[in-house]
Amino acid sequence: MKILNIIFKWTHLSAIRLIVLYYALAVIFSMGLLSLPFFHNEGVELLLIDLLFTTVSAISVTGLGVVSTPETFNTAGIIALTFVLQFGGIGIMTLGTFIWIIFRRRIGLRERQLIQIDQNQTSMSGLVKLMLKILKTILLIELIGTIVLSTYFLQYFDTWQEALLQGYFGAISATTNAGFDITGTSLVPFASDYFVQTVNMTLLILGAIGFPVLIELQDFLWGDHRPGKRTNSFSLFTKLTVTTFFALIAVGAVFMMILEQHHFLADKSWHEQIFFSLFQSVTTRNGGLATMDVSELSDPTLILFCALMFIGASPSSVGGGIRTTTFAIMLLTIYNFAKGRTGVKVFGRELDTDDILRSFIVITTAAMICTTAVITLTYLEPFPILEIVFEVSSAFGTTGLSMGITADLSTAGKCIIIFLMFVGRIGIFSFLFLIRGKVIKEKYHYPKEKVIIG
Amino acid sequence: MKILNIIFKWTHLSAIRLIVLYYALAVIFSMGLLSLPFFHNEGVELLLIDLLFTTVSAISVTGLGVVSTPETFNTAGIIALTFVLQFGGIGIMTLGTFIWIIFRRRIGLRERQLIQIDQNQTSMSGLVKLMLKILKTILLIELIGTIVLSTYFLQYFDTWQEALLQGYFGAISATTNAGFDITGTSLVPFASDYFVQTVNMTLLILGAIGFPVLIELQDFLWGDHRPGKRTNSFSLFTKLTVTTFFALIAVGAVFMMILEQHHFLADKSWHEQIFFSLFQSVTTRNGGLATMDVSELSDPTLILFCALMFIGASPSSVGGGIRTTTFAIMLLTIYNFAKGRTGVKVFGRELDTDDILRSFIVITTAAMICTTAVITLTYLEPFPILEIVFEVSSAFGTTGLSMGITADLSTAGKCIIIFLMFVGRIGIFSFLFLIRGKVIKEKYHYPKEKVIIG
Ligand SMILES: [K+]
Ligand SMILES: [K+]
Structure with missing residues (x-):
């Protein structure tokens, strides 16, 4: 660990500034890469703002687009784009997890008695191993995804090259939750292909569920199970984020089914209803791919989706938003307060007051940033308010769904x-x-004084 | 205090349940009162839901209306309505202040060393005196308002009876921030009468600024100023709520001026611009009266007004919403966190962690309730989303402004x-x-465990 500490001191960068630095460098490098005419279709001219937009959208794996991917980029460009998505998706996820470990260790040193967390990842070699593990896991998931999708796509496309490209891009885009597509119309062509949808949902969830969850799951399945080892139990973080993640998917799917019953789903069969609702709900977690034109949804569903996108994915995942844990902590705190309890208990653990406060800070700051963005955009742009709110939620959640105003x-x-x-x-x-x-x-310190609250 | 404690124990009502009980009884009594055909114009038939709506709107001094007040109620009915507004406005404000005092005492007993608050209002006779003081103050404000407005209205109306009725109702409606009008078009007839607007704004602010503020101001102006007495300094609550209150008015007015520059205010003179912006901003604090049809405003202004109405008025005032202090505490906490400070310092005092947590609970719960209401209403009603968001914010903030969908x-x-x-x-x-x-x-207690936040 000494080497790491020295690196940190030397660069005067806090762990979090490292993420931002990585992000900034990745944007600059990727902008250079994607600006190369070699990667563009003939006759394509990218404005600087559109190049920046596309790059940030790719690095943040959002998927909002001001240009059509298949019309702008040639095959080489599309492959280059997948590398940018990897930088964005895996890169930041790796760093996020890495920082999580660092924080765990720091907390451990100071509050060892208070907080039960293990210390078995604190050596430099452990960290490198961990980062390689992340890389290996994601690449493996993407590889399997590519093989499955490409093989299956042979029936859709004329040449095996085209099927491979579509399968490869589809797997990368889904796993990194990038939301980019090279079909030109997202997953709409596969609206009645439940196999493609199921594969996509699986990849989307694996990417957005949070890397610590994947690691703990791996440890649980294939780890060292002798008594006293960490691998026997999941952390509070994993329990909290997994529960919230799937609960949000369920809420989104069920309510879309109810709210669209006399609208978009009116003439659909029961299995179409389930798949349309489920896929669109999963995609609001972070994917941004869609099997339908979301602007066809009715207003209440769209507002619900705005809320779901605002919440976003798990921390240390490829996703954005306020994050599932933050939302869960808010709900738990309100519930426990309404129940008249003093502490916030969950899964046999108690939440830290600092974490609670931070969650609320995250939520309210996010809400204020998004509200300000909505007000500014309604002033600047001629679009209806709901389309703007949807665009803002989608961008902040790095989801990438759009009602069509981006370009x-x-x-x-x-x-x-x-x-x-x-x-x-x-x-x-x-x-x-x-x-x-x-x-x-x-x-x-000043003396404390109470005030009247709401 | 013993008597009070016994009453409390005997009825098993917590201080806050007392408010709800008062509110419920006031609604039932007022419904009975306003349902009397004696108070209605000829031929008026009130549906039960409209009667309930009008009563709750009056008791909560919101001012949203499903029926026109002057068309439904005759002169006697209008006078009866002012009594209902008094029940709602003064009644709940008195109880709110009363509970504030109770809480201060309770906190004082437990945390005397920690929190510097005085104890000079804890005797039963002190409380009765305080409540009488509230009643006297508000009635005095209303009396002065009635005299000023009625005298001035002599130039507008044919008979002195009509001028008196308009002046009396106007003063009550403004002071209690009720938002009801008997002109049929709010204060639109006085859109170019700055005197009426100034009187109204003064009354609105006196009602919505919070009763503890008025008491402390009275104490400061006419109280006992010997050294060591409380009357020499304002409480943190007063400083916080007054600053926030006027800051919100300034923000609302300045941004309405900017956002409407090429829209509603385009053809207005500089003094019209100031008064339109100022009055509409003041009214979002809680008044609900307006000198224009708010649906003429552009989208960004309307969204800003939604946010302002959601924040609402001071605690222990005639107003609603999440309250100014709550909003201020949120901003201060975020600011101090972003500055890397551990405590939240303001005006030479430090905020209590419980208060901070409660503020965030209030804000997020309110946001979730309002979002759910918006989704449900967009599902049930055929109106555009912005009109629904505006209606919901107005109802929750008990502001009473509407883009016209209420009825x-x-x-x-x-x-x-x-x-x-x-x-x-x-x-x-x-x-x-x-x-x-x-x-x-x-x-x-369970062991504490940290999780990753946003
Ligand atoms: K995305
Ligand atoms: K009102």
């Missing part, structure tokens, strides 16, 4: 969406850390 | 708005207290 935004409007994708991807918590000054060790 | 809501829609006016008026904090069980003295 028609003004340059100022595009800049706002770029900012939201950036903040949504690094997370409000990192964003606040980024703009915060040096942490001040406070030397004095 | 056309379905019965289910009206019930949702009634619920929001109720919750907005008693406040989320009281609402959660109301639904909460017996406070459990926890006998055990």
Whole structure:
């Protein structure tokens, strides 16, 4: 660990600034890469703002697009794009997990008695092993996805090259939850192909469920199960985020079924109803792929989806938004308060007051940023308010669904969406850390005074 | 204090349940009163849901209307309505302040060393004196308002009786921030009468600024100023709520001026611009009166007004919403966190962690209730989403502004708005207290465990 500490001290970068630095460098490098005419179809001219937008959208694995991917990029360009998606998806996920481990260790040192967390990942070699494990896991998932989809796509496409490209891009886009497509119309062509949808949903969930969850699952399945080893139990984080993740999918699917019963789903069979609802709900978690034109949905469903996209995916995943754990902590705190309890108990653990406070800070800051963005965009752009709210939620959640206004935004409007994708991807918590000054060790305290609340 | 304690124990009512009981009884009594045909114009037939809606709107001093006040009620009915507004406005404000005092005392007993608050209002006679003081103050404000407005209205109306009625109703409606009008078009007839607007804004602010503020101001101006007496300084609550209150008015006015520059305010003179912006901003604090048809405003202004109405007025005032202090505490906490500070310092005091947590609970619960209401209403009603969001914010903030859909809501829609006016008026904090069980003295604790946040 000494080497790591030295690196940190030497660069004067906090762990979170490292993410931002990585993100910034990745954007610059990828912009250079994607600007190469070699990767473009003939006759394509990319405006600087559209190049920036596409790059940030790819690095933040959002998937909002101001240009059509298959019309802009040739096959080489599409392959280059998948590398950018990998930088964005795996890169930041790896760093996120890495920082999680660092924080766990730091907390451990200070609050060892208070917080029961294990210390078995604190050596430098352990960290490198962990990062390789992440890389291996994701690449394996993508490889399997590519093989399955490409093989299956042989029936859809004329040449095996085309099937391979579609399968490869589809697997990368789904696993990194990128939301980009090279069909030109997302997964709409597969609206009645439940196999493709099931594979996609599986990949989307594996990418968005959070890397610590995947690691713990691996440990649980194939790890060392002698008594006393960590591998026998899941962390509170994993229990919380997995529960919330699937609960949100269920809520989205069930309510879409109810709300669209006399609308979009009116003339659909029961299995179409289930798959349309389930896929669109899964995609709001972070995927951004869709098997239908979401602007066909009715207003209540769209507002619900805005809320779901705003919540977003798990921390340390490829997804954005306020994150599932944050949302869960908010609900648990309100519930426990309404029940008249003093602490917040869940899964046989008690939440830390600092975590609770941070969750609320994240949620309210995010809500204020998004509200300000909506007000500014309604002022700048001619679009109806719901389309703007949807676009803002999608950008902040790095989801990538759109009611179709992205390409028609003004340059100022595009800049706002770029900012939201950036903040949504690094997370409000990192964003606040980024703009915060040096942490001040406070030397004095004022007397406390109570006030009347709401 | 013994008598009070006995009363409390005897009735098994917590202080907050008392408010709800008062509210419920006031609704039932007022429904009976307003249903009397004696108070109606000839030929008027009030549906039960409309009667309930009007009563709750009056008791919660919201001012949303499903029927026109001057068309439904005769002069006697209008006078009866002002009594209902008094029940709602003064009654709940008095109780709110009363409970504030009780809480201060309770906190004082337990945390005397920690929190510097004075104890000079804890005797039964002190409380009765205080409540009489509230009553006297408000009635005095209303009396002065009536005299000023009625005298001035002599130039507008043919008979002195009509001028008196208009002046009397106007003063009551403004001071209690009721938002009801008997002109049929709110204050639109006075859109170019700055005197009437200034009087109205003064009354609106006096009603919505919070009663503890008025008491402390009275004490400061005419109280005992010998050294060591409380009357020499304002409480943190007063400083916080007054600053926030006027800051919100400034934000609303300035941004309405900017956002409407090429829209509603395009053809207006500079003084018209100032008065239109200022009055509409003041009214979002809680008044609900307007000098224009708010549906003429552009989308960004309307969304901003939704946010302002959602925030609402000061605690222990005639207003609703999440309350100014709650919003201020949120901003301060985020700011201090972003600055890397551990405590939240303001005005030479430090905020209590419990208060911070409660503020966030209030805000997020309110946001979830309002979002659910918006989704449900967009499902039930045929109106555009912005009109529904505006209606919901207005009901929850008990503001009473509307883009014009209130009367056309379905019965289910009206019930949702009634619920929001109720919750907005008693406040989320009281609402959660109301639904909460017996406070459990926890006998055990789980180990704490940290999780990843946003
Ligand atoms: K995405
Ligand atoms: K009102």
